[in-house]
Amino acid sequence: MTKRPADPTNGSAPAARQVPMRDFSRSLPMSLLRAREAVMRQFRPSLREHGLTEQQWRILRALASIEAAEVTELARTAFLLGPSLSRILRDLEARNLIERKTAKADQRRSMVSISKEGVKLMASVAPTSEAIYAEITSRFGARKLAELQEMLGELEQSLAGLGAGNEASAEE
Amino acid sequence: MTKRPADPTNGSAPAARQVPMRDFSRSLPMSLLRAREAVMRQFRPSLREHGLTEQQWRILRALASIEAAEVTELARTAFLLGPSLSRILRDLEARNLIERKTAKADQRRSMVSISKEGVKLMASVAPTSEAIYAEITSRFGARKLAELQEMLGELEQSLAGLGAGNEASAEE
DNA sequence: CGGAGATACTTAACATGTTAAGTGAATGCG
DNA sequence: CGCATTCACTTAACATGTTAAGTATCTCCG
Numbered sequence: 001m002t003k004r005p006a007d008p009t010n011g012s013a014p015a016a017r018q019v020p021m022r023d024f025s026r027s028l029p030m031s032l033l034r035a036r037e038a039v040m041r042q043f044r045p046s047l048r049e050h051g052l053t054e055q056q057w058r059i060l061r062a063l064a065s066i067e068a069a070e071v072t073e074l075a076r077t078a079f080l081l082g083p084s085l086s087r088i089l090r091d092l093e094a095r096n097l098i099e100r101k102t103a104k105a106d107q108r109r110s111m112v113s114i115s116k117e118g119v120k121l122m123a124s125v126a127p128t129s130e131a132i133y134a135e136i137t138s139r140f141g142a143r144k145l146a147e148l149q150e151m152l153g154e155l156e157q158s159l160a161g162l163g164a165g166n167e168a169s170a171e172e
Numbered sequence: 173m174t175k176r177p178a179d180p181t182n183g184s185a186p187a188a189r190q191v192p193m194r195d196f197s198r199s200l201p202m203s204l205l206r207a208r209e210a211v212m213r214q215f216r217p218s219l220r221e222h223g224l225t226e227q228q229w230r231i232l233r234a235l236a237s238i239e240a241a242e243v244t245e246l247a248r249t250a251f252l253l254g255p256s257l258s259r260i261l262r263d264l265e266a267r268n269l270i271e272r273k274t275a276k277a278d279q280r281r282s283m284v285s286i287s288k289e290g291v292k293l294m295a296s297v298a299p300t301s302e303a304i305y306a307e308i309t310s311r312f313g314a315r316k317l318a319e320l321q322e323m324l325g326e327l328e329q330s331l332a333g334l335g336a337g338n339e340a341s342a343e344e
Numbered sequence: 345c346g347g348a349g350a351t352a353c354t355t356a357a358c359a360t361g362t363t364a365a366g367t368g369a370a371t372g373c374g
Numbered sequence: 375c376g377c378a379t380t381c382a383c384t385t386a387a388c389a390t391g392t393t394a395a396g397t398a399t400c401t402c403c404g
Contacts, residue, residue, distance in 0.1 A: 025249065026232045028308065029226075030320065032208035033251060039201050044392090051274070051357065053392090056199075061196045071383065077197065079205060084360055086384055087365090094186040101224040108382045110370050123280040136200065139330040146325045149200065152207040153317065158311040215363090225362090225389065243353065256390055258354055263389090281401045306373045 042136060046128045050121065055080060056088055056097075057129075060114060060122050063098065068113035099120060148167075214308060218300045222293065227252060228260055228269075229291060232286060232294050235270065239325075240285035242275075 024030065032048040040054060047057050055078070062077040063069065069077065075085045089112060092098045097118035116121070137145055196202070212226060219229050227250070234249040235241065241249065247257045261284060263268045269290035275281040286294070309317055 023231075024237055027305070028206060029211050029322040030230075030251060031321045032204055032211065035203035035327050036201060036208065037251070038328045042334060043201070044333065048393090055360065058196075060201075065196055072295065072381095079202060079209070081361065081363090082383070083362075087360075090384090106370070106382085110383080112390080122217065130261065133199070135334070136331065139334070140327050142201065144326070145200065148320075148327065149198065149203045151320045151323070152203040155207050155312050155314070156210045156257070157216065159308065162214060162307070164225065219354090227390065244351095251395090253391065254353070255355080255392075259390075262354095278352085278400070282353080 039136065042131065042132050046132065047125065049166065050125050052121075052125065055084065056092060057125070059085070059088060059092065060118055063112065063114040064119065065123055068111045070109050070111060074112055092118075211308065214304050215301065216306065217295065222297050224264055224297065226292075227256065228264060229297070231260060231317065232269065232290055233259070235286040236285065236291065236294055240283045242281050242283060264290075 013165070048056060052060070058078040059074065062074060066073075066077065071082070071085060071089070074080075075082055078085070080088070087160065089098065089100065093100055096115055098112055099115050100110050100112050102113055140148075216226065217227060217326040224232070230252070231246065231279075234246060238249065243254070243257060243261070246252075247254055250257070252260070261270065261272065265272055268287055270284055271287050272282050272284050275283055312320075
C-alpha cells in the first residue's frame with residue numbers, strides 16, 4: 001500500500017525531451033481536479049447510501065433554496081449543462097422527488113420544484129453532509145477555506161469572457 | 173434577465189425552511205468545480221481542433237514525461253480511474269498514438285508508451301496550450317497562481333486518509 | 345506441486361459531460 | 375396575418391466517471 005506521495009523530482013524521464021511543459025501534475029487544471037476529488041470523496045459514500053449522486057444532490061439543494069425555478073435557471077444555479085439536467089430531472093421526477101408543471105404564460109418553460117418527499121430526503125441527508133463539511137473546514141482551517149474560496153472566485157472572474165473568443169469579431 | 177445575484181437573505185422561500193445549510197453556490201465543491209470549468213473552457217476548443225479530449229491529452233502528456241509506464245502507474249499520474257483509462261488506451265492505440273506491450277516478467281502488466289505519431293501530435297498542440305496557460309497566468313497573476321496551487325495542495329493533504337474511513341476498524 | 349488469495353487489468357452497467365440536432369412554442373417584422 | 379427567427383427545452387451520440395464483476399496471472403504457503 002503506502003500511497004506513494006507523488007514523487008517530486010521524478011528523476012528519470014530521459015527521452016521525449018523536446019517540449020518541456022510544466023510538470024504536468026502541477027498544472028492548474030490538475031490541481032483543481034485533485035482538490036475537488038479529495039473533497040468529493042468525502043461526500044459520495046453518504047450520498048450513495050441515500051441513492052443520490054452528486055449532481056442529483058446539487059439539484060435538490062438548489063431547488064430547496066429557490067423554491068421553484070425554470071429549467072434554464074436551475075441549470076445555471078446547479079452548474080449543470082442542459083442535457084444533463086434534462087435527464088436528471090426526468091429521473092428525479094420518476095422518483096417523485098421533484099415536481100414539474102409548464103408555465104401558463106409561456107408553454108415552452110416549465111417550473112420545477114422539490115416535492116414533499118424530496119424535502120424529506122434532503123432532511124435525512126443534510127446532517128451527515130453538514131458534519132462532513134464541518135470536518136473538512138476544521139481540518140483545513142476556516143480562515144484558509146475562506147481565503148481559498150476567495151481566490152477561486154477571483155480566478156473565475158479573471159477568466160470570465162476570455163473563452164467566449166468571438167465576442168465581437170469573426171462570425172465563423 | 174438581470175442575473176439575480178445569489179440573493180443572500182433569499183426573502184421568499186417560505187416552505188422547506190428547516191435545514192439552512194450554507195448557501196449552496198458557495199460550497200467548496202462548487203467553487204472548485206466552477207474554477208476548474210473556467211480554466212478548462214479555455215483549453216477545450218484547441219484540444220478539440222486536434223481531435224483530443226481533455227483526458228486523452230492528459231494521458232499523452234503523462235506518457236511524454238515518463239517515457240513508458242504500466243497502466244496502473246499511468247492511471248495515478250493522469251489521475252484517471254482504471255476503467256476510463258482502459259477505454260481511452262484502447263482508442264488511442266487504435267489511432268496509433270500510443271504503443272502497448274506486455275511485460276515479459278509479468279504477463280499481467282503492460283507497458284504503455286507514446287508513439288512517434290503521438291509525439292508529433294503533442295508537438296502540434298503544445299504551443300497553443302502553453303500560450304493559453306501563459307494568458308491565464310498573466311491574467312490571474314503568477315504569484316497568486318502559485319499561492320492558489322499551494323493551498324489546493326494543502327487542502328488535498330489535509331483530507332488525505334479521511335475518506336478511507338475503515339482504515340483500521342469495521343470490516344463491513 | 346497445487347490451489348487459495350492477491351494482482352493488474354478489462355468489461356459491464358449506469359450516470360453525467362459535452363456538442364450537435366431536433367421540437368414545439370413564442371416573437372418580430374413585412 | 376404569415377413566416378422566418380429565436381427560445382426553452384429535449385434527444386441523440388459519443389466520451390468519461392464510478393462502482394461492481396470478470397479474467398488471466400502471479401504468489402505463497404502447505
